[in-house]
Amino acid sequence: MIRKTLLTTAATASLMAAGAAHADCSIKVGVLHSLSGSMAISETTLRDVMLMLVDQQNAKGGVLGCQLEAVVVDPASDWPLFAELTRQLLTVNEVDVIFGAWTSVSRKALLPVLEELNGLFFYPVQYEGQESSRNVFYTGAAPNQQAIPAVDYFLEELGVESFALLGTDYVYPRTTNAILESYLLSKGIAAEDIFVNYTPFGHADWSTIVSDVIALGAGGKQVGVISTINGDANIGFYTELAAQGVSADDIPVVAFSVGEEELSGLDTSRLVGHLAAWNYFMSADTPENEEFIAAWHEFIGDENRVTNDPMEAHYIGFNMWVQAVEAAGTTDVDAVRAAMWGQEFPNLTGGTAVMGVNHHLSKPVLIGEIRADGQFDIISQTEEVPGEAWSPFLTESATLTSDWQTLECGMFDTATETCVQLTSNY
Amino acid sequence: MSLDIPRNTAAPAPSRRSFLHENPSVLWFMGLLGVFTVAVTVLSEGFGLGLISTNLVKVLGMTLCLCLIAIAMDVVWGYCGILSLGHFAFFGLGGYAIGMWLMYARTEIVIRDSLGRGTIPPTELEVSEAVAAQIFGVVGSSELPLIWTFAGSLPFQLAMVVLVPGVLALVFGWLAFRSRVTGVYLSILTQAMTLALSLYLFQNDTGLRGNNGLSGLQNIPGFLHVPQSVLSVWFFWASAFMLGAGYLLFAWVVSGKFGSVIRAIRDNEARVRFLGYNVEGYKLFVFTVTAVISGIAGALYYPQAGIINPAEIAPIASIYLAVWVAIGGRGRLYGAVIGAAFVSLLSSWLTGGGAPNIDLGFYRIVWTDWWLVLLGLGFVAVTLFFPKGIGGLFDYLVRKKP
């Protein structure tokens, strides 16, 4: 618990083209991603993507005739620091919009500050839902855009009847599994056919758990594993799966937190056929994606770097924000929010993403099989699915809905027809 | 009898005079703390010129809380010789205790307001269920765990701030001191306790929202309309007051006969025991009182930080606490304050990107990356060459008469 605070000015990465800066006309984009600590590996990439996008936009002439300026700060994977730096970005640096965060706990930490100071925030990572803040636009997947379609795939395509829900013990797996359990029960899967296990972050001793999963096969039903295992622990998990010879044909594993970045460096030859569900895969064969990857490789100067789902989320989020600012003619938060609703932008995987009035995107759901080269074979791609802020499969949120345009409420109870609260749960 | 009377009347006066006389640093400290508090207030956004951002006021307020736990650590380690690697756990427990009330009460206000707008007033059961769904909805549950039963009561939770760390320290200390666990073994044991506690809190089943912890603590129920710029100064005052009170308390404790005994325990435990002192009792008292002060420091710290989670309690945090005290200088209270303030603020400055990176031409020193290396090696150097820490410098400035 070391306090890492900005006491003086932020490290300001000024990206203005020489001579284009006007003192009275500068639009500031806050970038709040951990550059050190445990989340740095995931979030540093997103910082780079933001810098690239800001660069590209400035090359196109900026926004409203002004150049964009990226203000990069480092919350160092320290959750209280996210709150502190959000306050700093909004009050000291006076940024017009913030792109950032990865973990749910960091988002929950900064939410109260954001709502207090009426900031504008774009959150790019798949998450557990059950939230719709006035000030946040969620460009990552909600459970119905990742978890539920993946389970449908298991049920319909693979005929899975017995489920092992393995997760790291934190908010995303807990909530996602709660939703999935309720969903599976509604699909006629018996409670005893759902095995749930939580492990700590960085868990290394997987042999017993993998044996337990294999033992489920004796029950006479097709077994499938839904993995919300996070980060480093996946290496031990997949190594043990491979060691015990669990093939994707016998016990398929679908993961929600394993993408190109996590697989890079791992020997995937023994994992071929296991699955992941995302809204984007690097292997998507579209002109937009080819262009994006080329630009990324050029910006980062390394042909081997992969792209992944949260990067696409930032790409869509940033471009939508630019369009919204152009449409509103100002960077004023309330005006931009109103302009964001219904904003459209092409996905990298084809089709068009649309921002809903509940601040979630409509995006296609992709399911990919791991290939030996660490990329994914896209084997299923749905139409665009609108993100649901509140899961209908949990009793406490079954009657909740979010509509910031007409109801002006992110947590509206349709049973009592009242707005439960205007702020969010943190 | 006649001899007793003057002794009784005369005794307090010299001792009071001698307490401050013997400890000029207390007066100095109080004076500096007072000046500092006034200065920050005058410069703050909420009460004065607005030269210091609300953010910085919070940072300074939190630093004062860290100074408070640092002097507690100094008493238990620097004076009594118990290298406890568990005091940050007590700090966290204090934070959790107050955090439960902050979360519950704030949510309850929101819920009562929302349900009250319905056509039919809510039942008490509905209110508590809705509160539970709000607090625990984010971790995939909707039931209020048993330990939250009295979370709505501020006096109860305030008592918990003191009682939870106190009782834990009492029980743990009693077990450990009774079986004569000392030295490095005790350190390892306290570290194991911290690890167990943080692992326990990491579980969602614990009922304290696992890894997510408690958040939104900066919004104080009953003062929801008060802007953060004002609240932050209030908390700054409270922190400064508690630091002053804690300093005074500990300075008084360590300056008397009690202080001599615990220092003797530090230097030669067996000899003190042979002299007839109840060594275990002294140690237990010091361990428990410092744990309680740590809990209070935590209860002031986390409403300013806004969020508490189990990562705060990890064993490493308690070790950093020892580092602060060692760098500041053990066995002198102001040393602990200097250490905590200096290292934590320097760390913030260097890792926050405030310090300019140094370009060596062939290599660029990025402070974010190299600060911990520097801290680690600096710490080794302090241990090897300057066992008295920064506080030791004062000895050169103020040459005491023998």
Added chain:
Amino acid sequence: MLRLFPLVALTLALAITLPLRAQTDSLTPLQDALQSVQEHVASPSRATVPAVLRALLDADAPGTVDFLRAWGDREVYERAEDGLFFYALEAPDRMLALIDIDSGAEAGAVSTRAVNQIRPNAGVRREIGAALVSFELMHPEASRRLAALDNIARSPDAEQIEALTLARDAEDDSRIAARMDRLLDLLNARFATDTDVRVDAIDGLRGDISTEARRVLNQILQTRAEFAPEIPEGTNVARIRAPGSDIELIAAYATLAEAGLVPARPGRNAIRDALRRNVVDGAVGGIPVHQLTSDEMRRAAYAALEAQGSVAPLVTEDDMRAAVREVVFFDAYLEPDPAVTDAARDALDSTRTRISLWQFVSISLDALSLASIFFLAAIGLAITFGVMRVINMAHGEFIMMGAYTGYVVQTVIPNYTTSLIVALPLAFAVTFAAGVAMERLVIRHLYTRPLETLLATFGISIALQQLAKNIFGTQARPLTAPDWLAGAIQVNDVVSVASIRVAIFVMAIGFLAMLLYILNRTRLGLEVRAVTQNPGMAASMGINPDRINMLTFGLGSGIAGVAGVSIGLVAQVTSEMGANYIVQSFMTVVVGGVGSVFGTLAGATLIGFLQKGIEWFNPANTLAAQTFMVLFIILFIQFRPKGIVALKGRAAGD
């Protein structure tokens, strides 16, 4: 499970038409047949495969079998412009050379974007595989035949018996033949038409603990929950469920309500919603709204509404009991023949004891594996802390250093076996050097101040950790085991141990033996013991304590490095991996008894078994196991502060 007749019919029909395949038609019937189900071929799903198979069966075109194989292997492409299907070969510049499905002629090169590669998912491939089973079973390549058998095991089917029997007669590979016999037994147990054959086959599975045997038995024993006024004639009842004990009253009533037999029971929310709808002039059923703050008052108001007839009646517990009493709740086997289910139940029960026994063996082996990892992590400490009484908080970082050494070697030497052979001694050398350097530079100045050794080594620990982050980044790096260590040793379907874990166990034993030898049988060991017990006396006997301390510390650190390589092979290499083991390692040493190698062994064993034991009782939460273990250790140390193996007399030191 999707079992459709056309599938089998197709396999048989194809088997008959196969010889005619050589005759090439000028028409393109296969393409035509595929176009008739174009959408289902282009975006296949498990539910639509039968339609495609049926269409192909009807068309009876040559090349069907090859097409199905290619389809399943993702070698079929759809041309975007006209929806025709082709095979393709890769051509330069991200182009594909299309090949006509019927003629095999080249059909021009196109960009990869002009065609869609058709990627049937695993479920579809399984269906295709099932359709091709009879061909694959006759395939000349043994591996293809085995794959087909696996396919049968995964999706067994009554009609496969015939194909399998045919193939069995033609099979001459004894290994495959045995596998076929086994599968035939399993298929017969489930699908044979004759009861005696089935019961015989099931009896043959008695005591068989393999997963596939138990799967078949469990499938036979599948039940469905039902209810009826009385149990219908000919129902194969598994068990009767008494409401209140075997099935909750509310659930039982809800089942009836769902079937529409009784009115649904209004829950708490339903009552509230009904009241809300019936508010008249600020009161419901005569009770003012503001009084409705308790369940009793709400129920009273509801009763008043009920009396008015404006809401559904409140269902009391007695009502529910009465309704439930009218029917019997029971589980019925899907299998109508009681003889078969009885035999299956018997067979399954007979495996139960053996399964628990093997599970116990399995968990014990896991515990042993965990214990050997703890032992490896702690054994270096047993020397530096146990023998020299030096608290080395950077011990974990030496483990990490060893693991990163392994990682670096692996990036230089691509052969995993060679790199491992190089990495082990190199890791020892690197950490030995680091240990010696640390002892010389820091620790030797602090021998009289143990608490400060703890802090100083902690400083080194954070510096090393951050250094590793700066050099290797924060991402976890894998250490890949060579192929011969990648698999598992499979005792049976219940017990299997990853080979790498066995290797680590062997290594732990090896280190134990080596250390015991060094400490008890060599001159170095003698000198180490002498210096530990009385440095002054040892020095006067001509032993150089400085040198001995340095060597001992180097040895302990070197072993940590080797442990790092082993741990990296089962887990992940990160800069924080050392920190994960350090507290546990200290506890291992303390629990076992400081100063004794055997003590460390005992400590590691105790902790390993304890953790697995707790996990066994609470398999859903691994974190809880770790917490309870730490708690137990704290208590254990309270009552046995000297550890399991407590040294006595002068060797015990202070």
